[in-house]
Amino acid sequence: MKDNAVKAPAGAEQPSASIYEMIREDIIAGRLAPHTRLKIADLSEAYGTSTNPVREALQQLRGEGIVEMEPNRGARVVAIDQNFVRDITEIEVLIEPALTRWFCTIATDADIAALEAVQQEIEALNFTDLVRHAELDTRFHQLIYDRHYNRHVADLWWKHREILRAIxxxxxxxxxxxxxxxxxxxDLIEAIRAQDADGAAAIIARHVEGSGRHIIEQMSAYRRDVGDPNKN
Incomplete structure (x- = not known):
């Protein structure tokens, strides 16, 4: 893996990553429809693997809210819709400003330089490669969040980030x-440089809310024009 590649934060769990990613992608793309029952044996056959990686992947997806477990009924797909994105965004509007506020108290000149370097790559790319943009954008925010002492909060941000990025x-x-x-x-870089924790927190809250709103608007427009991809 290249040094500047996007990586999971230290301590983040990634069991059965490839199976997990394939199931998650099929859920988000609507190939596994909302409320579909996820049978471990069927998934093992469909993805060409043993049952243990599927079991682990479903537990991870459950932790991310994409799959729900029902007593005596197994796993089912959660609807990946506008309400799902809204709920994640509302959580992130609380989490990310807190992580950013703390970062302002420890940021060094080297940290600012690292943020500047990634931002320059983002601006030079100018959205011409959306996959690469997403990688750089995630790296930008990782520079702020990855050093936070509360790994539970930082890992929750990572899980939500991966879901929203996939959507x-x-x-x-x-x-x-x-x-x-x-x-x-x-604006965020300048607020961090000035050690303006309140200003930086307000900027990132606006940033997160705007990103979530944009995804919801795009989902709504797509379903108006094409129809709900989750319908059979």
Whole structure:
């Protein structure tokens, strides 16, 4: 793995990563429809693996809220819809400002330089490669969140980030949102440089809320134009 590749935060659990990612992608893409019962034996056959990796993947997906476990009935798919994105966004609006506020108390000149370097790559790319943009954008925020002492909170951010990143891959990024992302990153760097914890927290709250709203708007537009991909 390259040094600048996006990595899970230290301590983050990633059991059966490839099986987990495939099941998660199939749920988000609607290939596994909402409320579908997920039978371990069937999934093992479908994904060409043994039952243990599937079991572990379902537990991870359960922890992320994508799968729900019902007593005596097994696992079922949760609907990945606008309400799902809204709920995650509302949690992140609480988490990310707190992580950012703490970072402002420890940020060094080297930290600012690292943020500047990633932001320069983001601006140079200018959304021409959305997969690479997502990697850089995640790296930008990891520089702020990964050193937080509360690993439970940082790991929760990572889980939510991965889910939202997988969802957003399916939709275009509006020009207005592109402009906002670049400006909000720049404003955030300057607030951190000034050790303005309140200002930085307010900027990241606006940033998270704007990203969540944009995904919801794109989901709504897609379903208006094409129809709900989760319908049979």
């Amino acid at each position: 957003s891959r399916r939709y275009p990024v509006a020009l207005s949102r592109r402009k906002s992302v670049l400006q909000e990153h720049r």
